[in-house]
Amino acid sequence: METFLGLDYPTWWFLVIGALFSGYAILDGFDFGAGAWHLFFKKEHSRRVALNAVGPVWDGNEVWLVIGGGALFAGFPVMYATLFSSLYVPFMLFLVCIIFRAISIEFRGKEEMAWWRKTWDIGYSVSSTLLAFLLGVVLGNVLQGIAIGPQYQYQGAGFFEFLNPYALMTGITTLALFMVHGAIYLLLKTEGRLFAKLTLLLKKSMIFFIISFGITTLYTLLYIPHLSDAFKSNPILFGVPVATFFCIANVPRLANKGQYRNAFFFSCVTISLLLTLVAIELYPTLLFSTVDPKYSIDVYNAAASTKTLRIMMVMVAIGGPLVLGYTYFVYKTFRGKVTLDETSY
C-alpha cells in the first residue's frame, strides 16, 4: 500500500477526520454547552447576552460538522453509509434538533412578546441539550460496536436500540463536558451578575462531569475489553489518558484563579485528548461488529481509493489554513465581552 511520510493513506485520512471531529467538538461543543445553560438564566438581558455570545459564530461552528461529514463520506464511504443508516433514528433526531436550534436562535429576537421569546428559549436550550447528548450517544454506539452482519449490513431493527446503557452514559458525559466547556466560554463573554452566576454553575457542572466521566471510564474498562487492547499492547500510549486527567484537573484549578482564558484552552485540549483516546481505542477499526469481528469496518475496508484520498489530502492542505484563517478572523472581530446593538439577536 502506498504511503506518505511512513503512514498509509487510510491512516492519514483517519487522522484528518479525527482532527476535523475534534475541531467540531471543541467549537460546537461550547455553543451546545452554552445553549444547555440557557434556561438557567432568568433575566431577558442575561439570555440575550448569552445568546449573542454564540450569535456570530454558531453557524461557522456547524460548518465543521458539514466538513467532517463530507470528509467521512469521501474518505470512508463504507463507514459513512453503514453508520448513518444503522443509527437512523438518532441521526434523524439530531437533524431535527439542529433545525430547531437554528430557528430558535434566528427567530427569538424577531418579536417582543414574552411567550414568543420563552418558546424559543426553550427550543434553543432543549435542542442544544439533546444535540450534545445525541453526539455522545452516537459515540457510545461506535465505541461499543453495533450489530453489523455480512456486506456491512446492520442487523438490528429496533427503534430505540441506540439507547443502550453505555450510550446513555457517554451521552450524559458528553453533555456534562460540553456544559463545562460552554460555561467557561460564557464566562469569557459576560460580565456582572450573569458572570457571577456562571462561576457557580461551572463548579457544579465540573463535579457532575468528573463523576459521570469516572463512571463511564469504569464501565468501559470492565465491560468493553476490546477498547483497552491498544493500551495493553503499547504501554507508551498510556501517556494519553494520564495527560487527559491532568488537563481535566487543570480546568477547575485555573477557573478558581479566575484565569478563564487558560481554563478554556485546557477544556479545548481536554476535548481533543478525549477524542484522541477514542481514536487510539478504535484504530484501525472504525466500527466494531457485535455479530462477528470479521464483519467489523476498519480504515482499510472502508477507505475510498488511494487516488481519492490523495486528492483529498491536497484539498485539506489548501483548504485547512483557509478555514483556520476565517475562523480566526471572525473570533478576532467579536473578541471580548458581548455588546448588544441593533443587529444583535
Place this chain on the structure above:
Amino acid sequence: MDVEILARIQFAFTIAFHYIYPPLSIGLGLVMVVFESLYIRTKNKEYHVLAKFWTKIFALTFGIGVVTGIVMEFEFGTNWAVYSRYVGDIFGSALAAEGIFAFALESGFLGVLLFGWNRVKPWVHLVSTIGVFLGSMFSAIWIVVANSWQQTPAGYHIVGEGFNARAEITDFWAMVFNPSSVDRILYVWLGAFLAGAFLILSVHAYYILKGRFVLISKKAFKLTLVVATVFSLGQLVTGHSSAEGVAKNQPAKLAAMEGHFDASAPADMYLLGWVDKENQEVTGLKIPGGLSFLMDYDFETPVTGLNAFPEEDRPSQLNAVFQFYHIMIAIGMFLIALSVYACFQWWRGKLFDKRWLLWTFVFTAFLPQIANQVGWFAAEMGRQPWVVYGLLRTSDAFSQAVSANQVLFSLILFMVVYTLLFLLFVYLLNKKIKHGPYDDTEESDRPLTKEITGVLTGN
C-alpha cells in the same frame, strides 16, 4: 408503501424545501454586493440602507438554507447507503470540497456580514459580503458538479462486482468538468440570480405602489431591473447550451422532456401539451420539427426518441417530466418579456406610471422559485430509472438496513418541522417587509421630505 418510495419521497421533499433558500441567498447576495459597493463608491447613505435591509432578509433565508442543507448531507448516508458506498469516492469528495472551499468561506464571513456593521471598517464589511456571496457561488459549483456527475459520469472506472462494485476516480478534473457540469452550473447560478432579483423587484414594487420608501425603492428597483434583464436573457443562452448537452449525453431525458417517442425521426417542439404514455402521443400546440431545429438548426434532423431505449431504461413519469420542463421554459420566457418590457418603459420614462406593471412585478417573485423547482424535478425525474445515469438504478440504491417505519417516522417529522419552519419564514419575511428598510433608530432622520418631493416630481 415500501422503503424505496418512502425514501424517494423524503429526499424529494427535503431537497425541494431546501432549494427554496440557497438560490435566494445567492441572488440576494449578488444584489447586496452591488448595493454595498455603490455605497462605498458614492457614499450615498441610501445604498447603505438598502444593503442593510436586504442583509436582514438574507439572514432569514441563509439560516434556513444551512440547516436544511445539513439534512441533505446526512440523508445520503441514512437513506441511500448503497448509493453512498457506490459513489463515495466521487460524490463524497465533491461534498467535502464544498465544505472546505465554499461553506467555510460563506459561514466564516457571515458573522461579520450580519453583526459586524459597527465593528469593522466599511471596506472590511464589503469584503465579508463578497466572501459570503462567493462562498454561496462556490457551494453551487460543487453541488452541481456532484449532481452532474450523476447525470453524465466521467473520469471514473468501476471496481469490483455486484455488491462490492463502486466507482473510483481516475481523473479528478474530468470528474469535475464532466460533460454537463459547466452548462448546469451557469444555468443554476442564473436561476439563483433571478430568484433573488425578482424578490427584490417585488418588494420595492410593492413599496412604490403603497407610496412608502418611494425614492429609495425606485433606485433599488432600477438597479435590480438591470440585473434581472441581463440574467433572464442570459438564461436563454445557458438554457440552450444545457439542452444541447442533454440531447448529446442523456437522449432519453431529452426525449421525455419533449414527449418524443419515435426512435429516430425529426422531433417537434411543444409550447404546451399533454403526454399520453400508453398511446405514445402528445396532444398540444407544437412547432413541427422545432426540437430538431434547436439541436441542429435543421427541421429535418432525426432526434433519438424514447423507443430507442428498452422500456426499463426510460423515465416512467413521462407526462410529469414533460410538464415540469415546459413550465420552466414558459416562466423563463415570461421573465424575459416582463423585464425587457419594463426596460422599454423605463427608457420611455414611464416605468413607475403603470400600476399594473408594478403589481405584476409584486407577484412575479414566485415565478423564478417555481421555475427553479420544476427545472430540478425535470432534471431528476428525467434521469430515472437511474440514480447514476447508466450505472446504478434508484431501486438498487437505498439503505437496506432502514425499515419502512423508520422512514415514515422521519418523513412525518420533517413534514411537521418544515411546515412550521415555512410558516414562520413567511410570517417573519412579511413582517420585515412591512417594517421597511429603515432601522428604528434611523427612522427619525430618514429623508421624508426628500421622498415627498420625489413623489411630486416623479423622480
